[in-house]
Each structure stands twice: as C-alpha cells, then as structure tokens.
Amino acid sequence: MQDSPLFSFIDSLSPIEPLKSAYSGNGLQAYHQSLNVTSVSSIFTSPHHNAHKESKLSKGSFADYTENELCMEEGTDKNKSPTSSTAVRLFACTSTITRESHTMTTCSVNEGIVDPPKGPNDLPQPGRFDSGSPDHNTAPCHGVSVRSDLKQDKCPKLEAVQTTNNTVEKRKCLFSTDMQLQDGCQPAKENNEVMGCEWDDLVSVTSGELLAFDSSMDQHHTGVQLAVNNAESCGYLLSKLAGGADISDRTHPTTSSQAYYHEMVVGEDKTENGQLFPEDKKTILSEEIQDNINEENACIPLGCKVETQQRGVRRRCLVFEAAGYSHRTVQKESAGDLSFSTCKGKSSAQNHRNPGKTPSPHVFRGSGSLDLQMDNDDCSVGGFLGNDHNSSQSSSPPKKRRKSDNGDDDSCKRCSCKKSKCLKLYCECFAAGVYCSEPCSCQGCLNKPIHEEIVLSTRKQIEFRNPLAFAPKVIRMSEAGQETQEDPKNTPASARHKRGCNCKKSSCLKKYCECYQGGVGCSNNCRCETCKNTFGTRDVAVSAENEEMKQEGEQTESCEKEKENDQQKANVHSEDHKLVELVVPITPPLDVSSSLLKQPNFSNAKPPRPCKARSGSSSRSSKASVTVQSRKISKVGDSVFIEEMPDILREPSSPGIVKTCSPNGKRVSPPHNALSISPNRKGGRKLILKSIPSFPSLVGDTNGGSAICSSDSTTALALGPS
DNA sequence: GAGTTTGAAACT
DNA sequence: CAGTTTCAAACTC
Numbered sequence: 209m210q211d212s213p214l215f216s217f218i219d220s221l222s223p224i225e226p227l228k229s230a231y232s233g234n235g236l237q238a239y240h241q242s243l244n245v246t247s248v249s250s251i252f253t254s255p256h257h258n259a260h261k262e263s264k265l266s267k268g269s270f271a272d273y274t275e276n277e278l279c280m281e282e283g284t285d286k287n288k289s290p291t292s293s294t295a296v297r298l299f300a301c302t303s304t305i306t307r308e309s310h311t312m313t314t315c316s317v318n319e320g321i322v323d324p325p326k327g328p329n330d331l332p333q334p335g336r337f338d339s340g341s342p343d344h345n346t347a348p349c350h351g352v353s354v355r356s357d358l359k360q361d362k363c364p365k366l367e368a369v370q371t372t373n374n375t376v377e378k379r380k381c382l383f384s385t386d387m388q389l390q391d392g393c394q395p396a397k398e399n400n401e402v403m404g405c406e407w408d409d410l411v412s413v414t415s416g417e418l419l420a421f422d423s424s425m426d427q428h429h430t431g432v433q434l435a436v437n438n439a440e441s442c443g444y445l446l447s448k449l450a451g452g453a454d455i456s457d458r459t460h461p462t463t464s465s466q467a468y469y470h471e472m473v474v475g476e477d478k479t480e481n482g483q484l485f486p487e488d489k490k491t492i493l494s495e496e497i498q499d500n501i502n503e504e505n506a507c508i509p510l511g512c513k514v515e516t517q518q519r520g521v522r523r524r525c526l527v528f529e530a531a532g533y534s535h536r537t538v539q540k541e542s543a544g545d546l547s548f549s550t551c552k553g554k555s556s557a558q559n560h561r562n563p564g565k566t567p568s569p570h571v572f573r574g575s576g577s578l579d580l581q582m583d584n585d586d587c588s589v590g591g592f593l594g595n596d597h598n599s600s601q602s603s604s605p606p607k608k609r610r611k612s613d614n615g616d617d618d619s620c621k622r623c624s625c626k627k628s629k630c631l632k633l634y635c636e637c638f639a640a641g642v643y644c645s646e647p648c649s650c651q652g653c654l655n656k657p658i659h660e661e662i663v664l665s666t667r668k669q670i671e672f673r674n675p676l677a678f679a680p681k682v683i684r685m686s687e688a689g690q691e692t693q694e695d696p697k698n699t700p701a702s703a704r705h706k707r708g709c710n711c712k713k714s715s716c717l718k719k720y721c722e723c724y725q726g727g728v729g730c731s732n733n734c735r736c737e738t739c740k741n742t743f744g745t746r747d748v749a750v751s752a753e754n755e756e757m758k759q760e761g762e763q764t765e766s767c768e769k770e771k772e773n774d775q776q777k778a779n780v781h782s783e784d785h786k787l788v789e790l791v792v793p794i795t796p797p798l799d800v801s802s803s804l805l806k807q808p809n810f811s812n813a814k815p816p817r818p819c820k821a822r823s824g825s826s827s828r829s830s831k832a833s834v835t836v837q838s839r840k841i842s843k844v845g846d847s848v849f850i851e852e853m854p855d856i857l858r859e860p861s862s863p864g865i866v867k868t869c870s871p872n873g874k875r876v877s878p879p880h881n882a883l884s885i886s887p888n889r890k891g892g893r894k895l896i897l898k899s900i901p902s903f904p905s906l907v908g909d910t911n912g913g914s915a916i917c918s919s920d921s922t923t924a925l926a927l928g929p930s
Numbered sequence: 931g932a933g934t935t936t937g938a939a940a941c942t
Numbered sequence: 943c944a945g946t947t948t949c950a951a952a953c954t955c
Contacts, residue, residue, distance in 0.1 A: 639939095674939090710937065710938075711936085720938090725952095
C-alpha cells in the first residue's frame with residue numbers, strides 16, 4: 209500500500225501532520241474543548257449505549273472511519289475553517305486509534321506516555337447524537353459514541369505516536385489494515401468534507417452527514433460499510449430524535465442499518481472485540497476497550513473511563529434498583545471517585561453489574577439503548593433508549609444489563625414473561641431496551657436479536673402510542689447536588705418520578721410504587737393514596753405546589769384573585785404548608801421534573817449551573833421546597849429556569865425534549881435518554897433509568913479528578929447521560 | 931417455589 | 943378519556 213501512487217500522493221498532501229502536531233500537547237485539550245462547546249447534546253448519548261455492541265461497532269467502524277477520515281484529512285483542503293480542523297482532529301484521533309490498533313508497539317508506548325483525557329470535556333461528540341434518547345437512547349450513536357470515546361482515549365496516544373513516529377508509517381499501518389482505503393479515499397473525502405466542514409453541524413445534524421458519509425463509503429468498502437451503517441443508525445436515531453423524520457427518511461437506509469444491526473447482533477459474539485480488527489488491534493484494544501466493553505460502559509477511553517464507570521454505575525442504579533440505593537452508590541462513587549475511575553474497568557466490575565455471571569443484556573439498537581443501559585446505566589437516561597429516536601433502530605444490540613434489585617447485586621434478574629412474549633412494557637427487558645438473555649425465564653420470548661424486526665416494530669408501536677413509554681421514569685438531579693455540594697441525602701428529593709404513581713395500597717412504600725422504586729419522592733403528578741413515600745410524600749409536594757402558587761400570587765398583582773384561591777388551597781394543607789414554609793427558604797433545589805412539566809420550551813442551552821442553595825435540607829423538606837422552588841422559578845422566568853435546567857432539557861423543541869406534560873397530565877420524562885436519559889428505558893416495574901445519565905460538563909472543565917466529579921455533578925444538573 | 935398482591939400497561 | 947382487563951414484578955408464606 210505504501211508504495212502505491214495514491215499513498216504517495218496522500219503523503220504529499222498530508223495536512224495530517226500539522227493536525228497531529230497540533231493535537232499533541234494542547235491539541236487534545238483543544239479537541240475536547242471544541243467538543244465540549246459543540247456538544248451539549250451529545251451528552252445524552254453514551255450512557256445508553258451498550259458497550260458491547262458499541263465496542264464492536266467502534267472497532268469496526270473505527271477502522272473504517274479512520275481510513276476515511278484519514279483520506280479526508282489528506283485530501284481535503286487545508287483551508288478549512290477552524291471547525292473543520294476540529295473535525296479533522298477528531299478524525300485524526302480516530303485514525304490514530306486505528307493506527308494504534310495496527311501497531312501494537314506504538315499503542316503500548318503511547319499509553320504509558322499520555323494520560324487519557326478526563327472529565328466531561330471529553331465528551332464524545334457522537335454522544336450528542338443520542339441526546340435525544342432518554343434512554344434508550346442509546347443506540348443511535350453507539351458506533352459514533354464509541355468511536356468518540358475511543359478517540360478521546362486514543363487521541364493522546366495519537367499525539368505521542370505522531371510525535372515519535374512517522375506519520376507515513378502510521379498511515380501505512382492504517383492502510384495495511386484496510387486495503388479499501390485507497391478506493392475509499394475519494395469518496396471518503398466527500399464525506400469527510402461534510403464531516404470536517406462543520407463539526408458542530410455534524411454533531412447536531414450528524415445523522416444526515418453521517419448518512420452521506422455512509423452512502424459514499426459503503427459503495428466502495430465493505431469494511432467501511434459496517435462503520436457506515438453504524439453511522440447511519442446513529443444518524444437515523446438522531447434524526448428521529450431531532451424529530452426529523454426527514455433526515456432519517458432520506459438519509460437513512462433501512463437496509464444499511466439493518467445490516468449493521470445484523471452484523472452487530474448476529475455477529476455479536478463472534479465479533480466481539482475484534483472481529484473487525486486485526487489481531488494487533490485486539491491486543492491493543494483489549495485492555496482498555498475491552499474492559500470498558502465488558503462493563504458495558506464500554507467504549508470509553510481510558511481518559512474517559514472514569515466518567516464512564518461512573519456512568520455505568522448510575523446506569524445500574526437507574527436500572528432496576530431502588531433509586532435510593534443507586535443514588536447512594538453513585539454518590540459514593542462520585543465522591544470517591546476518580547481513583548476508582550482510574551482503574552480500568554475493574555472497578556467497574558464492582559459497580560457494574562456483571563460479575564460475569566449474567567450476560568450483559570443486548571440493547572436494542574434503536575432503543576433505548578439505554579441500557580446501557582442496562583444494567584449499567586442507570587440513568588440512562590437514558591436511557592436510552594429514547595423514545596422515538598431511541599426506539600428506532602439505532603441502538604446497537606448490546607448485551608443486557610444486569611439488574612440490581614435493591615442495590616443488591618443479585619441483580620441480574622431478568623424477566624419471566626409468559627404471555628407478553630417479552631414485547632410489552634410488562635417485560636423488564638423489553639422496557640429496558642434490551643434483549644432477553646439467559647437469565648430470563650421468559651416463555652415464548654420474541655425479544656431477541658433474531659426477532660429484531662419484530663422487536664423494533666413493536667417498540668415503535670408502543671412508542672407511537674406513548675412516546676414516553678421508554679423514557680426514563682425518574683429524573684434525578686442528585687448528582688447536581690454533588691456539584692453544588694448538596695447534601696447527598698437530599699438527592700431523592702431532587703428527583704421525581706415523571707409520570708407519577710398511582711399506588712393505593714402500597715402507600716408508596718414498596719417497590720410496587722415506581723416512585724419509591726426509583727428512589728424519588730412522590731409529586732403532585734402522582735395520584736397515589738395514603739402516600740408515605742419515604743423519599744417524599746405527595747402531600748408535601750402538593751402543599752408545596754400550593755405554597756408556590758400562593759407566593760406566586762403574591763408576586764403577581766394581576767392575579768390577585770387567583771392568589772386568593774391559591775391561598776385557600778394552600779390553607780387546606782396548612783400543616784404541609786408549615787413544613788414547606790420552613791423548608792423553602794432553606795432548600796431551593798430544583799424539581800426538574802416539575803419544572804420540565806411546566807417548561808415546555810427549553811431553548812438554549814446554557815451550561816448547566818449548579819442549583820442554588822440546596823444544601824442542608826432533609827430529603828423530605830427538600831422535596832417540598834424543591835417543588836416549590838422549581839415551580840417558582842419556572843414561573844418566574846424561563847431564563848432562570850433554563851439556567852438550571854440540564855442542557856438536555858433545554859434543548860429546543862427537539863423531539864428529544866421532554867414534553868412537560870403527558871396527555872394524562874402525568875409527568876413525563878424527557879425522551880432523552882436519558883436518556884436517555886435513557887434509553888432505556890423504562891423497565892416495566894423496574895425503572896430502568898432511575899436517573900438521567902450525566903453528561904460531561906459543557907463548560908469544559910478539564911480538571912482531572914475534579915473534572916470527573918464536576919462532570920458528575922454537572923450531569924446531574926444536565927440530566928444527560930453522559 | 932408457589933401463591934398472592936399490587937399497580938402499571940394494555941385494552942375496550 | 944375512563945373503566946376494565948391483562949400482565950408480570952413484588953411480595954408473602
């Protein structure tokens with residue numbers, strides 16, 4: 209390959225070196241920053257992704273992309289805008305990774321040399337794609353997200369490599385790996401151009417571009433195709449998230465995605481770790497990537513590992529556990545943090561569910577992949593497995609997550625459906641956006657990769673009926689508290705069950721209650737009777753609301769009458785009010801869910817801001833106060849609200865955005881994944897996404913450990929899955 | 931492990 | 943949209 213004219217030509221052209229050089233050192237940071245800046249939405253992505261699948265994809269796609277990217281770099285004009293340069297860098301990273309994979313020696317060396325980027329900043333752009341999905345979400349960008357992660361991880365290495373090594377050599381490696389490049393270079397250029405031209409756009413519009421990329425690529429390269437498909441799926445999902453059926457329609461070839469899916473799912477086992485990659489790649493990736501993969505967080509680069517792990521933890525929590533438990537776990541981890549994160553995935557093992565025993569769940573490609581979700585990801589925000597978008601095929605077919613009950617690690621329970629064929633929300637697996645697996649004791653199960661089409665179609669139907677069906681049920685702000693130093697104990701208060709429960713006999717004290725299960729207090733959206741939810745009772749929330757109304761009325765002259773009514777209402781709950789009043793001043797936590805409900809439009813995103821004084825309040829009080837506050841805030845002004853809103857929520861009316869109100873008036877969770885928050889989504893009774901996955905802070909803190917923590921906290925605010 | 935309880939999901 | 947049925951998880955024994 210090296211000798212080929214094409215290669216020579218490329219060499220001569222190569223802008224790559226400059227990029228690389230730039231990359232090295234500060235370059236990486238710049239990259240991250242650029243990403244951060246752009247990537248608000250991406251945040252949602254990763255959590256949901258299924259590591260396994262992603263890893264696979266990433267691998268395959270990596271190589272492909274890399275090649276293409278490389279071509280692009282070389283081929284494209286140097287006069288690209290800064291943005292383009294960023295894009296290029298990203299790609300360069302990717303290519304680097306690929307290269308690394310090709311050259312084991314280089315990789316190992318690099319590893320030692322470079323520290324992986326840490327912190328939120330690292331957010332992979334791709335992740336953003338997912339943003340839409342709450343959970344399940346996941347899927348859309350598996351490939352992309354993964355890649356991004358890898359990129360991040362590997363980027364530093366790239367730097368080192370480049371500095372030390374000859375660019376040409378690397379290229380050689382790259383090429384050597386994939387012959388197709390030569391052919392693909394040209395097409396790649398086009399694609400790359402698109403990508404490179406506007407990374408920002410790419411992020412937001414990715415689907416389309418990716419698709420474009422895809423189309424050009426797949427013609428020429430088989431290997432690339434996989435990547436392309438992956439991209440497509442991502443794009444498709446994104447488009448869905450974006451609400452843009454248009455995009456998906458025009459750009460997303462079902463077939464490709466299908467192929468991708470097929471590849472991923474069917475070949476999953478075979479391909480895992482490397483089928484796509486050459487031996488050397490395997491070796492290289494094995495430690496870093498593999499660990500991640502195993503954990504389902506997968507695909508997170510070393511630098512990102514910390515984050516990832518945390519995410520994984522969250523996911524886990526989200527997923528089936530009682531929120532309380534999960535929450536605590538998260539906090540601990542976050543607090544403890546970094547150190548733990550540094551461990552390659554081992555720690556994750558702790559965190560993550562899988563002891564190995566339970567096979568990780570396969571996440572639906574489109575779904576909410578949340579699952580990451582699954583098991584892992586609790587929050588998925590998202591999981592993931594987003595709603596529409598999520599649902600759509602995008603997510604990769606990952607492996608299932610483990611559930612953890614009550615924080616126990618017995619968690620790997622799976623469904624035991626008998627009549628639903630695991631195609632209804634009754635099925636935890638299905639609801640979570642994962643395929644049933646061994647641990648399941650279901651009968652007549654159709655929730656398997658083999659029946660992908662059925663699963664997806666069913667999922668779509670359900671989503672059509674209820675767009676939020678797979679959305680995370682609980683919005684958790686807990687992490688946010690961390691950032692603000694909020695008392696961890698208050699966490700539950702800061703989260704709310706979006707839809708609200710309807711408990712009558714359980715008094716919201718048992719897992720029958722989704723609120724309780726999710727570790728959140730009941731809200732005014734709940735219709736429960738005799739609520740005794742230890743995380744916060746509905747009465748309090750109601751009273752708080754009344755209080756809020758009362759205060760609001762005071763503030764608004766025009767609404768004097770209304771005010772009176774409110775007061776009267778409030779008086780009804782005099783006791784509650786007392787509590788509320790006492791509490792309110794103390795705790796200003798945000799009730800995201802309520803806020804969301806009232807704030808349909810979250811337009812622009814500002815970087816998530818820590819909540820105002822939250823500290824100190826007890827969960828219950830905080831809860832009430834939270835509710836009140838949030839409402840006040842929301843009413844006071846969108847701007848205020850927005851500031852505190854997670855970026856995800858703020859996102860402009862994208863489909864991903866959570867509708868504040870469900871048809872029934874119940875709380876609705878944001879589609880994202882969170883979410884994807886989540887993808888993932890809901891797990892029947894078990895809440896898949898107990899919290900929305902956090903995303904890296906937009907601000908771009910790059911501080912190592914602190915960064916992580918902050919990211920976590922940020923996450924909480926943002927609600928993103930990171 | 932079987933049976934009961936429970937409340938969400940699905941259906942009408 | 944409300945009421946009813948179905949379903950599977952959660953719970954109890």
